[in-house]
Every structure is written in C-alpha cells, then in structure tokens.
Amino acid sequence: MILIWAALALAIGLPIAAAAMSEQLAWRGPVYILAGFAGIVALGLVLVQPLLIGGYLPGLSAYRGRRAHHWIGGALALAVVIHVAGLWITSPPDMIDALTYVSPTPFSPFGVTAMWAIFIVALLASLRTRWGWRPRTWRFVHMPLAIVIVAGSVVHCLLIEGTMEKVSKMALCALVVAATVKVMADLQVWRKRRALRRESVARQ
Amino acid sequence: MTTVVFNRRNLLITGGAVLATGASGLLLPVRADGLAATDSMPGGANNYRKGAAIVDRIGKGGFWMSGTVRRAGDGAPLAGQRIQIWAHTVEGQEHEPQSHGATLTDKDGKFRLEMPQIIPIFGQPHGHLAYDSGEFKTVFLRPVMRSPKETSLEAHFVLQPA
Numbered sequence: 243m244i245l246i247w248a249a250l251a252l253a254i255g256l257p258i259a260a261a262a263m264s265e266q267l268a269w270r271g272p273v274y275i276l277a278g279f280a281g282i283v284a285l286g287l288v289l290v291q292p293l294l295i296g297g298y299l300p301g302l303s304a305y306r307g308r309r310a311h312h313w314i315g316g317a318l319a320l321a322v323v324i325h326v327a328g329l330w331i332t333s334p335p336d337m338i339d340a341l342t343y344v345s346p347t348p349f350s351p352f353g354v355t356a357m358w359a360i361f362i363v364a365l366l367a368s369l370r371t372r373w374g375w376r377p378r379t380w381r382f383v384h385m386p387l388a389i390v391i392v393a394g395s396v397v398h399c400l401l402i403e404g405t406m407e408k409v410s411k412m413a414l415c416a417l418v419v420a421a422t423v424k425v426m427a428d429l430q431v432w433r434k435r436r437a438l439r440r441e442s443v444a445r446q
Numbered sequence: 447m448t449t450v451v452f453n454r455r456n457l458l459i460t461g462g463a464v465l466a467t468g469a470s471g472l473l474l475p476v477r478a479d480g481l482a483a484t485d486s487m488p489g490g491a492n493n494y495r496k497g498a499a500i501v502d503r504i505g506k507g508g509f510w511m512s513g514t515v516r517r518a519g520d521g522a523p524l525a526g527q528r529i530q531i532w533a534h535t536v537e538g539q540e541h542e543p544q545s546h547g548a549t550l551t552d553k554d555g556k557f558r559l560e561m562p563q564i565i566p567i568f569g570q571p572h573g574h575l576a577y578d579s580g581e582f583k584t585v586f587l588r589p590v591m592r593s594p595k596e597t598s599l600e601a602h603f604v605l606q607p608a
Contacts, residue, residue, distance in 0.1 A: 269535075346489040403566045
C-alpha cells in the first residue's frame with residue numbers, strides 16, 4: 243500500500259525536484275517560474291486523475307476516490323489558470339499568439355486545446371447533477387475530453403524546451419498515458435450501450 | 447482517328463512539364479525570375495521595442511547573431527541597413543531595454559552583433575530580428591536555435607521596396 247503511494251509521490255515529486263534544480267531558473271523572474279511549475283504540477287494532477295477513478299490508490303474507497311477526482315479536477319483547472327496567467331504576465335504577446343492558435347511554437351496548440359478540454363470538463367462536472375445527467379451520458383462526454391486532455395498535455399510537455407529534466411519528464415508523460423489507457427481498459431468505457439444500461443438498472 | 451497512347455515515358459515527361467510550370471508559378475510570387483522577399487515569421491514582432499540604439503555589443507556578449515540583407519529580385523547585397531536584435535538572454539528578459547540593440551550591414555550586406563547567451567523562453571531558445579527602417583518593407587524574424595547550448599544564430603533578410 244505504502245509502496246504505491248510512494249511511487250506516485252516519486253513520479254510527481256522527482257520531475258518537480260529536477261526542474262527546481264534547472265539552471266534555467268536563474269534567468270527567470272518569479273512569475274515565470276511560478277507559471278512553469280504550475281504547468282508541471284498540472285501534469286502531475288493529470289496522472290492522479292485516472293489513478294483515482296480507476297481505484298488504483300489503496301486505502302481510498304470508490305466513493306472517496308470519486309470525491310478526490312472531483313476536487314483534483316478543480317485543482318487542475320486552477321493550476322492551468324495560474325500557468326496561463328503567469329505566462330501572460332511574463333510575455334503578453336507570446337501568450338496571446340498561443341491562445342489564438344497563431345504561435346510559432348509547435349507545442350502551444352496542444353496545450354491550449356488541452357486547456358479548453360479541462361475547462362469544459364470542469365464546467366460540465368459542476369453542472370452535471372443539476373442537469374440530471376446519467377452516468378452513461380457523462381462518460382460519453384467525459385471520455386473523449388479526457389483523451390484530449392491527456393494527449394494534448396503530454397505532447398505539449400514533451401515538445402517544450404524548458405526547466406524540466408528530460409528523463410523524469412518522459413517518465414511522467416509515459417505514466418500519464420499508461421494510467422489513462424489502463425483505466426479506460428479496466429472500466430471498459432467503450433462497452434456497448436446495452437451493457438451500460440444493464441449496469442445502471444442493476445444499480446437502482 | 448488518332449489514338450493517344452499513354453506510356454510511362456510520355457506520361458512522366460508531360461507530367462513533369464506540367465508540374466514544373468505549375469510549381470514555378472506557385473512558389474515564386476512577385477518576381478518570376480528572382481529572389482523572393484522574406485516574409486515576417488509568426489511571433490517575430492513579439493516584445494519589439496521601437497528604435498533600439500546601434501551598439502558595438504549588447505551587454506557583456508558571448509553569443510553571436512549574424513546574417514545577411516539582400517534585395518528581392520536580383521539578390522544584391524544591401525549595405526548600411528539597420529537590423530535590430532533582441533532576445534531573452536542571461537542578462538535580461540525579451541522586453542527589457544538592455545536586451546535590445548541594433549547594428550548596420552557592411553558593404554557585402556552582412557551583419558554580426560555580439561550579445562549575451564540566448565536561453566530558452568516560452569519553450570524554445572530563439573532570437574528576434576527586425577528590419578524596420580522604412581525604405582523597404584518591415585520584416586520581423588524569429589529564428590530558433592537547434593540546441594540551447596549553441597553560441598551563435600543566423601537570420602537572413604531579403605527585402606522588397608516599401
């Protein structure tokens with residue numbers, strides 16, 4: 243049990259620690275540094291999300307895992323806001339280029355697309371109960387967006403030349419992809435409608 | 447009645463001829479027989495400051511920005527052209543005045559300015575250059591270094607009359 247939590251702490255903590263030792267930091271202002279680390283933390287949270295919802299973290303009941311997934315989702319949106327706001331303050335024209343999809347940097351459109359997917363999921367998650375969405379409907383909406391978030395974040399991160407150390411960055415990205423693929427396979431998110439209906443009937 | 451025979455040879459020849467005429471029309475705008483003008487690059491004008499002073503060196507130096515300035519069409523080198531250079535370096539951020547400087551091209555249309563080491567900003571180690579003197583159309587370039595460890599960078603201008 244402790245092993246899994248320790249591994250998770252390492253998977254997220256190591257890239258952050260390695261980035262904290264980057265020589266690049268010497269040439270950056272505090273706001274830019276904060277923005278960069280908010281991005282790394284966001285990627286770490288993207289790793290936590292599938293682990294929570296898949297029930298892979300020991301000691302958490304399914305209910306508490308789902309609650310944590312909700313809160314971490316909110317934290318992820320907040321981290322992205324800090325990331326974007328910090329970069330905007332650091333260099334407004336570069337951030338505007340990125341947000342309007344005319345940036346010369348190849349990684350920007352991936353990050354911006356993932357950002358919108360995160361915001362949409364966060365917004366819909368907060369409205370979901372009010373609108374009375376069934377789990378099936380929610381899954382149908384959330385799964386494609388989750389894939390956009392994971393793929394967009396990972397490509398965005400890998401293409402950036404910044405403070406992150408290469409090996410720990412690739413390891414974190416690989417874990418994010420692996421966790422996402424595993425949870426989608428385990429929860430059989432693409433299973434047929436009939437199977438889902440049977441399940442929701444059984445639950446009632 | 448004539449029968450048109452398509453064998454591989456005449457297909458290749460006609461196809462090649464069509465491609466050659468078509469492609470040359472598409473690829474070379476303005477002057478069909480000359481050097482095309484350089485377009486501004488996306489993001490090239492970011493953090494531009496008007497009228498940076500002509501300097502012998504930006505800051506303490508250690509990194510070389512160089513390139514050429516030529517005229518569109520005949521490709522003649524343009525002497526005495528003012529090129530403005532700025533970047534995020536070890537001595538300052540892109541928007542800060544001390545990160546900006548300008549230099550003039552020599553009689554061969556070449557320029558070369560020493561500046562502090564460029565470091566990655568916004569995910570790419572890159573510099574900014576501008577031709578903005580008015581005689582020719584303004585051009586903003588944003589070359590990217592292959593590695594942040596490189597200690598020089600080149601950018602080339604082909605200018606067209608304003």
